[in-house]
Amino acid sequence: MEQETESRDDELLVAGLRAGSERAFRGIVELYGSRIYTLVSGMISDRVEAEDVVQEVFFKVHRKIHLFEGKSAFYTWLYRIALNTATDHLKRRRHRETTSIEDLPGYDAPARAGRPDLGLDRHELRVRMAEAIAELPEIYRDIIVLREYEDLSYEEIATTLGCSKGTVESRLFRARARLKDKLSTYLR
Amino acid sequence: MNDEQIRILIQAELAGEIRPEQEAELQQALAENPDFQAIYDEERRLGRLFATDRASIEPPAGLHERVCAGVLARATPRRRFEFSRLGPVLAIAASILLVMGVSFWSGRRSTSAGADETRHGILERRDQIVRELPAADRAPVEALFERALERLAESDARHETETGRILEELENEINRRLPGRSPR
Known part of the structure; x- marks a missing residue:
């Protein structure tokens, strides 16, 4: 029922935005802005960078709404834009970045990581998680952020990414296996 | 298993x-x-x-407002260039440009080529300035550049010398709004 209502809201807002309504655009940002921010933050820990990406996502929505054909749910189209925009951002960042995670201020080796007695800083965890996810191949990265940060069901993920539910399960398994290696110090 | x-x-x-x-x-x-x-x-x-x-992920306060303001500021000037509505005007303009193009064929550097270079320079300047600004402050500056580009597009057809004046005004406005910046 809640999904149906949401879907009707989406339809109205999309129709409004197509007609050039600023109010409809604001409605879409109100409805999805925080979710897209959370999704993007799964891969990008820097808040300013994440906000820039969110702005770029909604700029694309505003500019390309005429390309949305309405064959799938609006959120799946929006999430695909968000994933692609975040991926492009990561590629550009990698291109210009020379520092690694070990060069970050305050990094004092994995020995401290995951030791509650030494205090696991929330920000430190944010940085490590986002870095680990950002380093995954794109097909695994998309699955992880949609599942763990956007809390989509397997069915919704399959629809968003245009694959089968079985593919979602196996990619999720591989994505988590890779992350377990990268985050092993936090899992002891 | x-x-x-x-x-x-x-x-x-x-x-x-x-x-x-x-x-x-x-x-x-x-x-x-x-x-x-x-x-x-x-x-x-x-x-x-x-x-x-x-x-631990908390969307920052004012996120929605900033996103709306930023996107609408970037998008609004572009909407003025809806080419489909300008079809007849563009057809006439194209004819005039064709005649002008023939008259400039003698190897002189065309006005539009010069204007393209200027536009490219403005876009580079915009990117350079915007990169240094916090996300929240970018929209008004981007809008400023958009307005300058629009004016350039209009002036291109009228007179090339006006370009210098517009660029000077833009530079002055940037220096006025962003104090402490050294002139380009």
């Missing part, structure tokens, strides 16, 4: 995606093989790590 199969079942259970027949299969496997319990615990710890991290 191998490692992949048991983990997929565990992950489905933790995600609330497991079907009843799979649940029975999982419980039986956990009861029969003590190693699987360790795998279950590891998967649960990873799940908790995600939950902790996700809970």
